Amino acid sequence: MFQVLNENGEIVNKDDMPDLSDEELKELMRRMVYTRILDQRSIALNRQGRLGFYAPTAGQEASQLGSQFALEQDDFLLPGYRDVPQLIWQGLPLYQAFLFSKGHFHGNQMPENVQALSPQIIIGAQYVQTAGVALGMKLRGKKNVAVAYTGDGGTSQGDFYEGINFAGAYGAPAIFFVQNNYFAISVPVEKQSAVKTLAQKSVAAGIEGIQVDGMDVLAVYAVTKHAREHAINGDGPMLIETLTYRYGPHTMSGDDPTRYRTDELNDEWEKRDPIVRFRKFLEEKGIWSEEEENKVVEDAKEDIKKAIKEADNYPKQKVTDLIGNMYEELPVNLQEQMEEYKEKESK
């Protein structure tokens, strides 16, 4: 397992320490704290019925944000359903992320500067699509990468294998992340496969694979940066397995993790908390303080409050909107139905 920062916030691998300025290191911390608060508030808002579908992210901040931090603005993101934070830091406005959760199409309308699809619900589909985006970038001669995320359970899908294999066969600039949090809902990773690591699944595609400490933001950043350079230099895709953990349930849709996880296991992973570890590192360097952290927390809460209000006030969807988004030119059946619903909506 590739690691830079250990659980005590000590650099254990100086050679691979990424070249980040103090400001960049602080920005990484700011994003992780902000995202932890976003998770806590999202769970609360979901319980109040003010948000809909929500897949908790606490514990995965290093894995999600360390990787996103290594990307450029024109790289293309194909996230899974738990990967909303990456979209937000890539530029998706918070109120739109909330609209995605609530089930409003505007949540999926990426702003023009955000090269991404909205979170993919069909586990594995983002992998085959990533191979296509990456091949497109290669044919266009772009110096960019396509980036997909899935979980440990997702590695059992056919599309997972097809995606990495296609990208490998075309030498396409793709980075495939497997965020291994050891559970696919209630099913532990041992029941997915007899492999010792998920990273070694890269061997079947003939591409490079690496397993990284997904609770170590510096390691995740360094590996992603490396994979990105590897890809844009024409050396093909990479598979990155991040070993991480979700502290919360699978989703807020009725999953109860106490049915399949022990308190001991949770305690063990809380000791590896990516924020605690990185805080120690920054404090030791003398560039982070409690006041700064509190400021991030307050800012996050303020932003979230504004964003949920904006989402609440966003115009409600109409059937005519849904019909209008189906095709560039409406076929005759939808032309008829458009008229029908215009009439209904005018009453």
Next chain:
Amino acid sequence: MAQMTMIKAITNAMQTELKNDENVLVFGEDVGQNGGVFRATEGLQDEFGEERVFDTPLAESGIGGLSIGLGLQGYRPVMEIQFFGFVFEAMDSINGQMARMRYRTGGAHNAPITIRAPFGGGVHTPELHADSLEGLIAQQPGMKVVIPSTPYDAKGLLISAIRDNDPVLFLEHMKLYRSFRGEVPEEAYTVDLTKADVKREGKDVSIIAYGAMVHSALKAADELEKNDIDAEVIDLRTVSPIDIETIIESVKKTNHAIVVQEAQRQAGVAANVVAEIQERAIMHLEAPVLRVTAPDTVYAFSEAEEIWLPNEKDIIEKVNTVIDY
């Protein structure tokens, strides 16, 4: 004008669009140097290069995903599924993904993809090559499904499909690939994806068909004429969405209709055509609208095709039933 088989017309359409738009890419299993298992892409890689016309690994879902991703980078993919019986491997890529792209992204992205695939019976193929599965995709909002029956239609419809900015499934009947030639203009032209075509005008009964069944219907119409029954043959061409206007206009004139498909009775699109007619023209009907279809079994073992596939005799019988009703 040139005389072309349907397969030549299809190759010619792809060649025309590869020339016309540098974003057009043609890919699939064996479509490159080999020129396709039916030679549909013959010569295209030599003419346009490996970056425009290329082979893929053997994985239909991956090919679908590749198309979606290339579409997101501004390309106009023309992907091939070697035989449409293999579509089950790609159902998520098609119905679960590309069909929904424009809608799910609120128009931020689209999927300007054409899926070409051969299908259809009568040529003794092995298992799962000939199955008529158009009904599966016809039920998916966001998709269009096109099935040509002549070389002229094939070229014009395929060019329209490639230029369409939403996904189109283009199904090519294997029996029609080389069974006859027809006049096809050398230059680019389009055939409207929203319009059915009246292949034979008549006043006594409307025979609504598509694919190879159009030719069976035309043969049946010639026979029926000997008994003074003047049949109008409508070729749907696009089976989803269907051209309701042309169908209803015909039924209002003839007051009798049958719908003919090669698919099993529980499959295909005939039930939808019947439903539209009864909703819109029931007062013009002198008899129920009957269907000619295959039986509701799995597609026939190849030696049983002749007794299983619907043919012109079945069509004549059904027309006589509605006329004598």
